Amino acid sequence: MLDDFFIRALLAGIGIALITGPLGCFVIWRRLSFFAGTLAHSALLGVTMALVFELNIAFSVFLISAVLAILLLQLQTKTNLPNDALLGLLAHSSLAIGLVIIGFLTTIRFDVMGLLFGDILAVNQNDLLLIWGGGIFILTILKFIWKPLFASTINYDLAKAEGMEPDRYNAIFTILMAAIIAISIKIVGLLLITGMLIIPAALARNISNNPLQMVILSTIGGLLSILIGLFSSLEFNTASGPSIITAALLLFLISLIKTKRYSELKK
Amino acid sequence: MPDNKKILLKVENAGISVNGKSLVRGVSLEVKQGEIVTLIGPNGSGKSTTAKIALGIYKKIDGKVKTYTNKIGYVPQKISIDWTLPIRVMDFMTLTEELTQDQINSALNLTGVEHLKDKSLSNLSGGEFQRVLIARAISKRPELLVLDEPVQGVDFKGEIALYELIKQISDKMKCGILLISHDLHVVMSATDFVLCLNGHVCCSGTPQKIVKDSKYKELFGDRASNILSLYEHKHDHTHSQDGTIDQK
Numbered sequence: 001m002l003d004d005f006f007i008r009a010l011l012a013g014i015g016i017a018l019i020t021g022p023l024g025c026f027v028i029w030r031r032l033s034f035f036a037g038t039l040a041h042s043a044l045l046g047v048t049m050a051l052v053f054e055l056n057i058a059f060s061v062f063l064i065s066a067v068l069a070i071l072l073l074q075l076q077t078k079t080n081l082p083n084d085a086l087l088g089l090l091a092h093s094s095l096a097i098g099l100v101i102i103g104f105l106t107t108i109r110f111d112v113m114g115l116l117f118g119d120i121l122a123v124n125q126n127d128l129l130l131i132w133g134g135g136i137f138i139l140t141i142l143k144f145i146w147k148p149l150f151a152s153t154i155n156y157d158l159a160k161a162e163g164m165e166p167d168r169y170n171a172i173f174t175i176l177m178a179a180i181i182a183i184s185i186k187i188v189g190l191l192l193i194t195g196m197l198i199i200p201a202a203l204a205r206n207i208s209n210n211p212l213q214m215v216i217l218s219t220i221g222g223l224l225s226i227l228i229g230l231f232s233s234l235e236f237n238t239a240s241g242p243s244i245i246t247a248a249l250l251l252f253l254i255s256l257i258k259t260k261r262y263s264e265l266k267k
Numbered sequence: 268m269p270d271n272k273k274i275l276l277k278v279e280n281a282g283i284s285v286n287g288k289s290l291v292r293g294v295s296l297e298v299k300q301g302e303i304v305t306l307i308g309p310n311g312s313g314k315s316t317t318a319k320i321a322l323g324i325y326k327k328i329d330g331k332v333k334t335y336t337n338k339i340g341y342v343p344q345k346i347s348i349d350w351t352l353p354i355r356v357m358d359f360m361t362l363t364e365e366l367t368q369d370q371i372n373s374a375l376n377l378t379g380v381e382h383l384k385d386k387s388l389s390n391l392s393g394g395e396f397q398r399v400l401i402a403r404a405i406s407k408r409p410e411l412l413v414l415d416e417p418v419q420g421v422d423f424k425g426e427i428a429l430y431e432l433i434k435q436i437s438d439k440m441k442c443g444i445l446l447i448s449h450d451l452h453v454v455m456s457a458t459d460f461v462l463c464l465n466g467h468v469c470c471s472g473t474p475q476k477i478v479k480d481s482k483y484k485e486l487f488g489d490r491a492s493n494i495l496s497l498y499e500h501k502h503d504h505t506h507s508q509d510g511t512i513d514q515k
Contacts, residue, residue, distance in 0.1 A: 029352045151362050154348065161322035161341035161413065162363040209353050209387060
């Protein structure tokens, strides 16, 4: 029947979809798509750092993402440049620095493509452990901080006035973002983790009318993308990571058709 | 008269400046249980800023702010809900507090918007949205309510009803209210203490005292001084469409 590597890929993908579903909703709500992209870009630097200093890749990526988030907060206080400009600056410069450092690493063979798109078919048991362990950890924290984080997302002043400590929960959320990128970088790669965070949540927005529903539909959308993407990559022998995102895009397009019909019905 | 009502909020000589420019300075005020304190003043005089200082929203302020309760309800002056966030009125009601369906219904009923419970927040009109904001703030049975222009965009009839409701809440629920309002006539008729702001406290006191103050007359004009006398002597006054009192 199915090979072991394929089962492992499925398990890894399902784990990632379960985390990116809810987290992605917050990315969309808080208008952080570009922030997610910036963190993902910085992961390349994280991986090179791991190679140079012989660190664990996930740990190193997490560290660099966290540093980047702090750097962003610092930059915001130093200049009045808009956020998207600052994020673009950080994204591309960290990517560039990562690539420059790779140039110096002549002794190590380095698969840049693998880093960009991940290699879900090469997942081993340790990776699975990292994804599911880390995933359960992330989701537990997210459930725990849901209410204050959601209130802070709706309105900072309101949350602050009514004792919800928005600064603390915004910071925790940033750490969760760094964590999901760290544990998924090897599997879906840095270009595709952004896609998994944004596309399922975006398609869910088109067909939901309350926050919880959007989170559920976003998770289902992510799971379907993983299943359709992986099975079609097996069938058509295409690259698995990009196949997953293509599947997500197709689902997004379908969700658009549905909203159109729905709004026509309402007229 | 002995005054043993619990103090809920105490602001002492507070102010804030941004980039060296003072937004508001030297504000002292106190809100007690069952009391309505109102901030009035022209645009840009620091009313909302003062409310935010009192609520601890700013990180760096001058002076001291002390709140003696953590049951606070806040109606901000401006709040925009992004389209990307699908949220119904009922989801919004439980934003900072767990409520039962009954509690949600009765709060919405008080402000007259129970029928909007399942509607999306982004589909509400300005007035409907304000009513939902007020309902949410009172539904958690706060000890301290901070209302920043709570009836903006509400039609005239509704405005009076909502101010009456606010007065009732302060009486019945014994909560202290810090109110920001443009509507001088409401302010003067329903509040216990008035602070007149213009970057600093121009004058403060009971409504009776305030209207006689020359600084108040300077800020709002002579006509504003007549408001209270109208109120004291002629309770069957009429209003024109824009909310001003018709003088006969």
